[in-house]
Ligand code: FES
């Protein structure tokens with residue numbers, strides 16, 4: 001998304017505040033582990049993607065991502081959180097997300113490209129670790145409601161370090 | 171006989187007991203001894219030649235605590251350098267990867283070229299007539315050698331990589347033969363830390379015992395997506411390859427984009443996978459061709475290289491940081507010529523099991539980290555039990571997958587042999 005046009009508020013009928021509310025709602029659902037409701041924010045054509053920390057600009061076919069879920073994989077990822085043998089998130093991490101710097105870059109034929117900054121403070125086994133990064137999402141409007149068409153999370157970190165995994169949604 | 175709690179390993183086959191002292195995972199002095207006897211002496215994996223395909227391509231990497239620079243030179247040869255300036259020691263290259271003709275040192279401006287030669291020294295004459303640029307090229311580690319594109323170095327003088335790799339060579343040959351056009355390391359690197367001792371990673375990979383309890387959710391994923399689940403792990407073969415290297419080879423329920431179709435994939439993709447299988451059989455004969463296509467291989471090359479040729483193919487490198495922490499770097503190695511539809515399925519296969527975001531690797535990491543935390547009880551509960559299968563071994567019988575720790579025992583026997591001590595009291 002380096003080539004995205006500089007946002008021009010005046011040509012964008014969607015209000016920044018609507019996207020901010022959408023992303024804050026998402027963070028709330030994730031932090032409170034209401035993941036079935038969170039899945040409802042996705043279009044069935046959507047992907048959830050996390051490129052490798054050293055490959056932000058690469059595509060998911062020609063490079064190795066950390067996560068590249070289609071909707072079916074994403075549904076299983078969500079289900080796994082509640083399986084007793086999904087060990088990596090049993091017990092669940094405790095998270096607090098801060099989402100900020102929300103920008104609408106373009107809106108064309110109902111497809112809306114937005115970016116935002118995030119940090120996720122995650123506690124697990126008495127240790128706090130942090131994920132920091134940038135969202136580069138593509139949203140669409142379905143029956144008046146915003147949905148994810150591509151939920152892409154770029155981790156702006158030298159590697160995962162002590163966070164170790166992306167076993168939570170980032 | 172009661173074990174002496176200062177022993178590293180308690181090996182009593184008559185009592186069907188093989189116990190490893192948990193302190194070997196937590197003790198910082200032993201960790202330093204592991205550095206001096208193992209990481210400073212053995213062959214260490216540093217990278218794959220396909221990571222830097224063109225002259226001037228480079229990557230930097232930390233191996234055994236040293237900053238290294240891997241560069242493909244003008245003549246196409248991959249050379250490993252110690253990433254330190256021959257002037258005042260600064261890192262010569264401060265980028266993770268790229269392509270350069272020259273590596274100018276930022277500090278005082280000495281300039282090295284992509285062949286490691288020193289080309290420019292500002293104020294050279296002030297160093298006097300004895301100074302020679304040709305004697306001040308980029309330094310190299312004492313030993314370097316490659317096998318099938320896998321580049322190894324040693325911080326000791328040695329010239330024996332093929333002998334050192336021993337039986338593991340066959341498995342690197344097999345991996346490299348998986349595609350007519352060769353295999354290449356894909357861009358995009360999984361870089362993460364694991365709060366566990368470095369030995370836990372290879373031991374996890376050769377431990378068939380953990381598969382079902384740890385990875386049942388992955389099997390559920392396969393089932394739900396429609397893979398054929400009738401046959402469990404079968405046709406397995408575990409072997410000790412010498413010098414601490416081990417392999418576990420087996421057929422599993424999942425498909426392999428390298429040559430085993432999966433009921434959950436489209437007919438088009440399965441036709442491509444079938445074509446791969448036929449090509450392998452045509453080129454390598456029915457036995458080896460079928461083996462490459464159908465079977466999975468978990469390979470450990472002592473001490474720091476782990477290759478899982480399973481539903482996806484991953485190369486992992488373990489860099490011990492302290493007794494309780496390691497840095498892990500992992501790559502995907504794949505056929506250079508996969509068409510995009512197959513590449514997409516191959517990536518899905520890889521990512522739904524492997525990596526920090528997979529449906530399986532994070533559970534392995536949880537198992538290793540939870541063990542490491544449990545090892546803090548080593549004073550009261552000193553022994554980790556790797557005795558599974560000894561009774562059957564002595565009786566001359568075979569075990570089933572997951573019923574023997576014999577590769578783990580081979581790993582620890584080799585490890586203790588390299589360390590050259592058997593008891594904590596012998597630590598310097
Ligand atoms: S340290 Fe490199 S030029 Fe001085």
Ligand SMILES: [Fe+2]
Pocket residue numbers: 374380381384385530534
């Ligand atoms: Fe595992």
